[in-house]
Amino acid sequence: MKKGNIKKDFGYLASPFGLVMFLTFFTFFLVIRKNLSEGQLWIDAVSASFNAWQSGFFSLLAFTMQMMMVLVFGYALAIYEPVHAFLLSLAKRPSSLPSAALLVAGMTMGAGLLNWGFGLVVGAIFSRMVHEALVKNGIKSKLELLAACGYLSSAVWHGGLSGSSLLAIAESGHALESKIGIIPASETIFSTTNLLITGGLVSMFLLLAYGLAKVTVGELDLGKGRKLEPISKGEENPLAIWAGLLMIFTLGAGILSGQLAGLSSISLNWVIFLFFTLVLLAYGSWEKFTMAVSRGLRSALDIFVQFPFYGGIMGLIVGSGLLLDFSAWTSSLSGDRSLGIFTFLSAALVNFFVPSGGGQWAIQGPLIMESAGNLGVPFHKMALVFAYGDEISNLLQPFWALPLLSISGVSVKKLLPYCFLFFLFGFVFLCLMIWFVV
Numbered sequence: 020m021k022k023g024n025i026k027k028d029f030g031y032l033a034s035p036f037g038l039v040m041f042l043t044f045f046t047f048f049l050v051i052r053k054n055l056s057e058g059q060l061w062i063d064a065v066s067a068s069f070n071a072w073q074s075g076f077f078s079l080l081a082f083t084m085q086m087m088m089v090l091v092f093g094y095a096l097a098i099y100e101p102v103h104a105f106l107l108s109l110a111k112r113p114s115s116l117p118s119a120a121l122l123v124a125g126m127t128m129g130a131g132l133l134n135w136g137f138g139l140v141v142g143a144i145f146s147r148m149v150h151e152a153l154v155k156n157g158i159k160s161k162l163e164l165l166a167a168c169g170y171l172s173s174a175v176w177h178g179g180l181s182g183s184s185l186l187a188i189a190e191s192g193h194a195l196e197s198k199i200g201i202i203p204a205s206e207t208i209f210s211t212t213n214l215l216i217t218g219g220l221v222s223m224f225l226l227l228a229y230g231l232a233k234v235t236v237g238e239l240d241l242g243k244g245r246k247l248e249p250i251s252k253g254e255e256n257p258l259a260i261w262a263g264l265l266m267i268f269t270l271g272a273g274i275l276s277g278q279l280a281g282l283s284s285i286s287l288n289w290v291i292f293l294f295f296t297l298v299l300l301a302y303g304s305w306e307k308f309t310m311a312v313s314r315g316l317r318s319a320l321d322i323f324v325q326f327p328f329y330g331g332i333m334g335l336i337v338g339s340g341l342l343l344d345f346s347a348w349t350s351s352l353s354g355d356r357s358l359g360i361f362t363f364l365s366a367a368l369v370n371f372f373v374p375s376g377g378g379q380w381a382i383q384g385p386l387i388m389e390s391a392g393n394l395g396v397p398f399h400k401m402a403l404v405f406a407y408g409d410e411i412s413n414l415l416q417p418f419w420a421l422p423l424l425s426i427s428g429v430s431v432k433k434l435l436p437y438c439f440l441f442f443l444f445g446f447v448f449l450c451l452m453i454w455f456v457v
Contacts, residue, residue: 035417039328046332050339075334076327083326087319090422092294093140094315099301103249110148119149120232124168128221131172132179134290138172143423159237166427167437168228173413177406178217184380199388199398206399216452243428250311253304263299321421332372346383350390358396359404359453366408374418376409400457407449414442
């Protein structure tokens with residue numbers, strides 16, 4: 020192989036699917052090595068690994084469908100003509116790349132703190148729109164930087180209103196209630212500690228986005244992302260209206276009956292149901308609705324293909340006991356002072372293999388809380404530490420960036436340098452906050 024062809028021949032590895040394949044083979048190596056160390060024969064060690072991978076391969080089917088629906092309906096809502104016009108009017112406000120970076124980062128993180136799925140969609144679509152508005156006005160822009168700003172919701176969401184682990188322990192009957200009791204959101208999401216740390220993280224990201232934009236050389240290039248062409252309301256077939264009315268009455272009945280009350284009721288399914296309803300009512304006709312949804316489906320292809328492979332990775336590390344061993348090892352290294360840092364680091368690392376906050380908490384949560392109880396560390400503090408570790412490493416995990424990459428047209432190789440800088444500053448900030456504040 021010629022030296023000059025190495026980048027061309029192996030460039031496919033620097034892609035989201037390249038990463039998931041690398042993680043898959045690396046996890047296979049770790050699990051087979053663990054099985055052999057426990058005295059299994061080669062054939063048994065390999066066979067057990069493949070069985071665990073296959074059993075986990077389809078474990079995320081429901082979650083895959085949920086993520087596709089979040090993206091598809093969010094996309095369809097964004098290209099609805101009135102909504103598109105509103106977003107476009109906001110996108111045209113920045114007069115420079117620094118002000119554009121601030122706007123995209125602020126809007127994305129605000130949306131992510133409300134709901135993580137909403138933040139992903141808003142960041143993906145709005146970063147593209149702002150970039151196009153700058154270029155069309157003759158202002159040099161940098162799509163990769165704006166796309167990175169549009170991905171910042173993934174780094175702050177777990178301290179917001181949809182923080183899955185924090186909402187889980189606030190519910191009666193959660194899996195760890197017998198050990199840690201019910202920890203209300205007032206001690207986690209709305210605590211002074213979280214407001215200080217999450218608020219500080221958001222402020223730091225805003226300053227960094229502005230600083231990076233100031234030193235970045237822009238260009239007048241629209242990029243290769245999918246063009247967001249608006250679709251107007253239809254009138255020819257009112258089936259969508261009838262379906263939308265049925266769904267909105269269902270939402271109203273849930274609220275009136277008390278079934279939808281409090282933060283814990285605002286689940287991912289609830290958000291999807293709301294998006295579905297709004298899109299049906301917005302377009303009015305079934306023809307326009309299906310036209311908008313079909314465009315969104317094209318942006319969900321990567322999710323459809325890649326999520327099963329992450330399910331396989333989860334099957335490997337959970338089925339083999341590898342994750343439990345790792346969590347127990349990190350806990351054994353910790354004292355009451357260092358438990359927070361070790362928990363933060365382990366949550367950030369495991370997130371690469373189990374990129375689901377709720378799924379990761381179900382696996383790591385019991386060990387983290389057991390260690391906290393043994394060392395006398397408050398449970399609510401360890402829950403927050405886990406949340407910070409889970410969210411910050413998303414900046415290096417393109418799993419959640421798939422909608423962004425699809426809509427913006429940015430390659431992961433160009434996005435990663437900016438995401439790495441955001442990760443580095445955020446990681447250091449959170450380490451300091453956990454050591455001195457939590």
